[in-house]
Amino acid sequence: MKPLSVRLSGVPKSSIRKLFDLLTQEDAISLGIGQPDFPAPQAVIDATIAALREGKGSVYAPTMGIPRLKAIIAQKLQKENNIAADPEKNVMVTNGGSGSITLAFAAILNPGDEVILFSPNFLSYFYVASYFDAKAVEAPRRPDFGPSLDALEKLVSPKTKAVLINSPNNPTGYACSRAEIEAIASFCIEHDLYLISDEVYEKIIYDGFTHVSPASLDGMADRTITLNAASKTLSLTGFRVGYLCAPEPMLPLMENYIQYTCAGTNHPCQYGVAAGLEQILKEPASLDPVIKAYQKKRDACYARLNEAGLECPKPRGAFYIMPRVDATGMDGAAFSRRLVESSGVAVVPGGGFGKYSANHVRVSYAIDDLKLDDALSRIERFVKSGK
């Protein structure tokens, strides 16, 4: 038989998905997946059901998304992110956050291009770049997981097409300050680079932190692609509905790409997402209890992991924390494997998030308080006694 795709043959299976295969114990606890543990707003479910009953499942959605959802996204961008977006020229609906990443890369990358990102970072960026024959170049984060401008300066070259930031960040929990966002934006303007800003965790921020969208800064609207999704904010990972805001010249390219590769996005669920985003626009405080619950979980993880000798900076957002584990004599891969085998707790080896995090693991704390407490106790026991 003739050879299969060389591009795809080198791509490893997601270390997160691999982990699930190991979770065979009956009382296993996964701190492995990035999925909210609260239910989606009832308004989302009701609006989706109404759309299903109206027959929207039997009709293609417009390729770029239904007008109602695009209009609400534009309102949301204006009000929450201070981004002026024309719903017909800058906004489109995608197949989830991953679909947004794919479209951003599809629109701007040519073979040989490089995208600089801070490492560790979300693993899809690396592989989706490779699907377009481009390369994700890793700029090491500071020890507190903040972005290093020095590292950017060292890595930029004529091959560099874009910088990508994901703030608040998966897997580190770091969120960039206004000053950091401004510095990265200036760097992009100075070097004529696009900026891809993945903001799927924008709402999950702690300690009064303020999220800043780079597309809102002077001179950035025409070089910034803002990625987002319903998945994390509305607890809708199962919907695969995301969205993006991009400079006008990119949209026709993205339209053709999504048209031929997916023929658009699930139609009835777009009505649900529109209802959910509208509700948050009207009652921003409706998310407060969720964020407060996450913050409590974050506090528990931060305190107990550090106390157990697994050193980690305090996350400012998202629902991940990323301790170093090499003080145990194990790297992230060994720690993760032995922890799941001996204690039935799954955490993701840091090596899956780039070359600077082999000695880390990612802990997702978006689970029930009692389970989280149990899992942290098992980790403490495992670190102390090796079992």
Next chain:
Amino acid sequence: MKPLSVRLSGVPKSSIRKLFDLLTQEDAISLGIGQPDFPAPQAVIDATIAALREGKGSVYAPTMGIPRLKAIIAQKLQKENNIAADPEKNVMVTNGGSGSITLAFAAILNPGDEVILFSPNFLSYFYVASYFDAKAVEAPRRPDFGPSLDALEKLVSPKTKAVLINSPNNPTGYACSRAEIEAIASFCIEHDLYLISDEVYEKIIYDGFTHVSPASLDGMADRTITLNAASKTLSLTGFRVGYLCAPEPMLPLMENYIQYTCAGTNHPCQYGVAAGLEQILKEPASLDPVIKAYQKKRDACYARLNEAGLECPKPRGAFYIMPRVDATGMDGAAFSRRLVESSGVAVVPGGGFGKYSANHVRVSYAIDDLKLDDALSRIERFVKSGK
């Protein structure tokens, strides 16, 4: 600003989607889109609503699809297509038929590879191939739109990686006989080629025709990718849920591709599709009224278009008919533009389906009988009087 993607910049907007922009008249009738005009089975809607209420929208589906749906697909392939498929090793759920095409191409194509298809054919094949730096090579169809083995022989080269068939076919309505499928399969074995078989219209066949799946033929299972979707059979174009059956070595590549580019497929809707496929498996006759209704529409189109001097072969399947229009002194593009402007009827110019159909237009007859009758009358008037 740096240049955008060269790969994507050359791709035109779908001529079908462009057509919609012209449909401004209040009494306009679109014969433009490939979308069934009957409602989805109630069982689909009910099962999807139940899954939504159970919270499946808040949980990622397994990357390859939910086990229940994969099991039913494997049963369906065995019973209806005579294909032996292991639900865990050969079957996956995709983002619609277009998602299936993308995954098939992603898994087997390397830059410079060629896929031979019979032309005219569905336009996505051309563009998705180009996204992987491969090329769709057009083998001209016979005058009756049947496949020409001679054309295959002339075009095959060391660059050829696969043959692609779409039977029953969009846009021609042609469906391959068993003998034709066997001949194409032998050709693939002889030249060590993969065969991509897009069977989304398998159920929409007329005059007692029997659909044959090439993966059921001796020696073909390990070189055939069978593509399908819920869209046409269950009237679920708005769900974007498709599926495919492929040789075992391809599945891990497809899994990584869908994982990083889309993170899987809409979760609640998979339960709906499972219920719909199960119902058809149990009561195959439940589709009969739909097919009968399509056949009546086909008969009307075939008789009246030919009578009006727009010559076309009798379709054996799908819900398209593709008349030549050059007897009117216009090519397909001019005919389509002037017809929509003067009569408010949209048909798709044949040039969008390849280089051998510039003098044709595609008529989709999946619309209400009265509207179809009205549209055919307007076409007759337009051909006679030019308005």
